[in-house]
Amino acid sequence: MEYEAVIGLEVHVQVKTHSKMFCGCKNEFGAPPNTHTCPVCLGMPGVLPTPNLEAVKKTVLTGLMLGCEINRICKFDRKSYFYPDMPKNYQISQYDQPLCLDGGVVLGKYAFPKDAQKDPIASAKKNVRLIRIHLEEDVAKSFHFETTSGIDFNRAGTPLMEIVTQADIASPEEAFAFLSTLQQTLSQARISDADMEKGQLRCDCNISVRPKGQLEFGTKCEIKNMNSISGVRRAVAYEITRQIQTISNGGKISQETRRWDDAAGQTYLMRTKEQAHDYRYFPDPDLMPMRTDLGLVESMKQQMPETPSMREERYMRDYALNDYDASVLSSDIDLSHYFEGVLNAAQGDRQKVAKAIANFIINDLLGLLGGADQTLADCKIMPEHFGGLVSCVDAGKISSKQAKEVFVEMFATGKEPSTIIQEKGMVQISDEGALESFAKQAIEANPKSVDDYRAGKMAALNALKGQAIKLSKGKANPQLIGEVLEKLLNA
């Protein structure tokens, strides 16, 4: 029997703020234990929470960027459960009036893992619908020793967004695409660094399988503890296989929470869902309700940055870039800014120049950066110089081949392209007399190619062209030398 998977995600995202959600302690990852704590985030007797406006704004902004409806009246609720990492033994969260409702994330082709981009589903622009986004406080971090556990409250009380999807995801690759799109959107808008390895983005997956075509859902399991987007893909794939095998072997899936072990590549049973939680939600009497229609939504709409998918579309529309180039250039906000900076500095036909810049960035720069273990911030090539180089090629001053050499030199030294061109004596030969002499030498030295050309083999012209350029030590203008060769051969 053929089975299909039904997957919903609960994504927790740390919101980037200076201070915590309900107190003034610094919101920072990696500080020495318990150095960012105060009576409020330690849940000392007598303290009260005061909500951080920036965290509310960033949650609203997230909602707007993901097409959510922003709830007009919202409130904070207390969610009660006892756990040592939770200072008050209730979490301030949002229950029935969250900040954002509905919305969705469209899965673009290049958000899928590379090896899955050819799959037709990657091109389907599937919309994964969201149920809600709410704001809450994060819990402390526990460290486990032989017989004890140690707790560091630095993370306790930092702002956390919870994004809940509909069970719209059907494969590990879609889960991957959803998370990478979300990760890009949030990090580009500076809402969160959303780094899974740092726990800034955490994802629980609810997975069930059912015979294809069946309407009723199967029993779901919740998978936790993935610390990368590709880890989520592996965990989901493992879990789908496990569930299908269990059912195929006549077994039953029981509702349970399972932990992913990335090293072992398996999920393990954490707990069964026998004892249902009773969170005893009620409106937090310490916190006043919120109205989003008194200017909050309006001001956030004005501050709404372009999302990666909006930018991708703009690149395709305005610069006629192909979908791959557009997606790579919009995948990182710094890269997009760099690309646009270079484009502004370059002269020539917009679309032609844009394509040339895209090629340089994608085919050369990203590789060079990777090889040098650098990021764009370390890059020595000023956008103006980069633009200048592209202009030189566009104006026919140097060949593309020469330009690549210059680009490598620019990357290494940060020098201006004109300086490098001069130093290397790289001026392209466009003088017809000089080109004719290289062309004649090439024709004389390669009678076989001449015969082939005259017999109609067009490829032979390229061979002759290559010879002529070689004779010119690479300085001959490739387009012009081709024209001169043709003229001589056809004469």
Place this chain on the structure above:
Amino acid sequence: MDVSYVAHLARLALSQDEITRFQSQLSGVLEHVGQMQKLDVEGIEPTAHASPVYNVFREDVELPSLPVEDALKNAPQQANNLIIMPKIVE
């Protein structure tokens, strides 16, 4: 009311004597509280705050934290600036 069940939700161990005593005392209280069920509250808005004001926020400004020794001073058990508990099993 299942006193033992509710007490466990509240992480409260009780002796058998307490369970019996609370069971009868609380049923008396619930009986009194039950008067409320006679009232017609159809269409009445609930009051969560005595005088509700909307959008009372704090600006995102960092304030000094406690020195770590003050933060941990009242802890029953601590080591290496961590608060220590019996092992937490998830």
Place this chain on the structure above:
Amino acid sequence: MELFFETLTGLREKLATKKVSPTEVLDALKKRVEAVEPSIRAFNHIDWETARAEAAALTPEDLAKPLGGVPVAIKDVMAVKGQPLTCSSRILKGFVSPYDACVIEKLRAAGAIPLGRANMDEFAMGSSTENSADGPTHNPWDTGRIPGGSSGGSAACVSADEAIVALGSDTGGSIRQPAALCGCVGLKPTYGRVSRYGLVAFASSLDQIGPLSKTVEDSARILQVIAGHDARDNTSAAEPVPDYLSGLNQGVKGLKLGVPKEYFIHGIDPEVEKIIRDAIQHLSDLGAEIVDISLPHTNYALASYYIVAPAEASANLARFDGVRYGARVKDGKDVIDTYCRTREKGFGSEVKRRIILGTYVLSSGYYDAYYLRAQKVRTLIRRDFSEAFGKCDAILTPTTPTPAFKIGEKTEDPMQMYLADVFTIAVNMAGICGLSLPCGFAAQGKHGRLPVGLQIIGKAFDEATLLRVGQAYEQSTEWRKERPACA
């Protein structure tokens, strides 16, 4: 006259004119405490040394401030940096507060010295101060009787002249009820008037800090200092703070005072009723217009309170788990066992009862029938008052249905205990303000004299009218001059 008999107003004059020094005041109080505390037990702890050091550090500028040099007793539920904060609970044994409550900051800024941790019902849950890990406080008028609660220590220490003035907290009557039973003045300000930052929460939507004092004017002086907006309390009101002293002596002529019929039928002691009727007549004689009003949902106030307050408390008290602070059992099998037994050992019976009740009414399947319904009843109670205030400027009622009862009399019958707050609870549910002041004595108890309190209820943020009515009554009667048997 001994210094400890002074009112705040009288003492301030002596301090301001340098007739006495803050240290002399402390010495006098220490002598008094040593004399009467063995029979009253109003304090859980007094740190005389720190108080003396603070008194010695006061500059002439400090002494010119509104409360310069005045020691203020603090209910053991408000955080004072470096002092124990136990809420009269075993679970907080040994806890030392790392911070000052907002009211403590304000008292200090006005030149006052926080002195002593006044006994209370554990976590402010109770009406008799018998639910204390430190043992009960005794009523200065009859030490075989309770002082009321939960701010019983604060009321008793003021009544017995162990303190000039005290702070208490009031969730369902916890300032007014003990003030009435101990024969002193107690004011519960409007919800939001005084910051709750640093007040250990019992029921967050009902709790409010206020003064207990020997006179109405003393309460006005304390309120003047502690009232006002605090950014650390989201529920603190941005409402401006008026001058509470300037209108104090305006009298009651022209004021309409409402008398709700629902407060004179509910198991009220006949002697108490007579005393209250006389007090109402007295205010009428002073020129106030007495009007009959109705607060039809009064009967439901207690019921809805015993949903809302325990529900909020069940969450508020969840933090007492022995992880970050407090007394933790050492031999817990695992985390859950450690929690359960730490809380079993740490909390007293009344706290456990209310945690269970509150947990139950919030639990799955019961929320709508209990908590949500109680919140709706709250709306009806608020409406009652806003309609009544269309007809009158303030409302007069008894503070309690009976005078102080005997220690141990109601400890095993929670419902009877809860009924002690039947006249004070609605004020908290509506979030408005109330004042209790002495208005006579019932011929009951060991010495045949037990204080009775008159409650004056005011509109939201209209404490000034309460104080004005209270002042008119107090200054035209002699009750304030009465001293308890222990004197």
